[in-house]
Amino acid sequence: MTETTQGPRERPLSPHLMGWRPHATMVGSILHRITGSALYGGALILAGWALSLAAGPDAYQAFMELLGSPLGKLVLFGLTLSLFYHLAKGVQHLFWDSGKGFALPIANMATIACFAFAVAATLAVWAIAWMTGAL
Amino acid sequence: MENYRTPLRRARGLGSAKHGVGHWLAERVTSVALVPLVLWAVFGVITLAGTDYYGAVAWISQPLNAVLMVLLTAVSFLHMHAGMRVIVEDYIHTTLSKSALLLLNLFVCALMGSLAVFSILKVALGGA
Numbered sequence: 001m002t003e004t005t006q007g008p009r010e011r012p013l014s015p016h017l018m019g020w021r022p023h024a025t026m027v028g029s030i031l032h033r034i035t036g037s038a039l040y041g042g043a044l045i046l047a048g049w050a051l052s053l054a055a056g057p058d059a060y061q062a063f064m065e066l067l068g069s070p071l072g073k074l075v076l077f078g079l080t081l082s083l084f085y086h087l088a089k090g091v092q093h094l095f096w097d098s099g100k101g102f103a104l105p106i107a108n109m110a111t112i113a114c115f116a117f118a119v120a121a122t123l124a125v126w127a128i129a130w131m132t133g134a135l
Numbered sequence: 136m137e138n139y140r141t142p143l144r145r146a147r148g149l150g151s152a153k154h155g156v157g158h159w160l161a162e163r164v165t166s167v168a169l170v171p172l173v174l175w176a177v178f179g180v181i182t183l184a185g186t187d188y189y190g191a192v193a194w195i196s197q198p199l200n201a202v203l204m205v206l207l208t209a210v211s212f213l214h215m216h217a218g219m220r221v222i223v224e225d226y227i228h229t230t231l232s233k234s235a236l237l238l239l240n241l242f243v244c245a246l247m248g249s250l251a252v253f254s255i256l257k258v259a260l261g262g263a
Contacts, residue, residue: 033222040215044243046208047251053195054254057188068184080177087173090166097163125177134184 028111032089035082042079073135080125085118158217165214172207179204192258201259205252212248216240 020026045067052063066072092110095101101110129135179200183191195201219240227233 036218037222040219043211043215044247047247050251050254053191054257060188060191083173087170094163094166129181129184132181132185134181
């Protein structure tokens, strides 16, 4: 009867994040959140683009020069990679939400496919931009 | 869903606010809408990168481009608000910091999203 005076028993804890060996679905999940956060910044850049367009030719040219600078291009490249990864991983999450694709080999393969798609689509888009003279 | 809480938990007034399913669904619905919008936007960006101010104004003055840009902006800002909200709720547990960050997230998304939509419409409707 002494237990009643000791308050709630200590509950079991889930394993700490650092106790795990990194694996595809774990890295994929973390990257989904990181790329989502990066795209938050990307959407703010999109809003900045619309604002500069509404502000007139000078503001628009200044904004586009900023995006076209080496640092601007690096940011845009990272955002392209983030966009395609978040897009692919988001589709995988929609499958997961419907209860499909949880078998470990399929989940791992699909996650690796998301990485591959992100890299391939990013390179393809930048190649197209380069070929059309947009860069 | 109420059964996930014990009667004692609910009696303590700490039970579900019953809004979770709506938030969860909204994040999924916006993500489905963003798949085609984003793919369209990628090619829009390539087009815009190769042109100047007057080309951009001409591009966004086309009804389809204007409407899709407004939809892309509105749905993106709704989706990113929902996503960042979940991140804040997951990692920040101090009531004051959490409330402040959730408000900041809401205000940034509402302000920047509205400014972007208004700017697009202003240019598209010939106000530039």
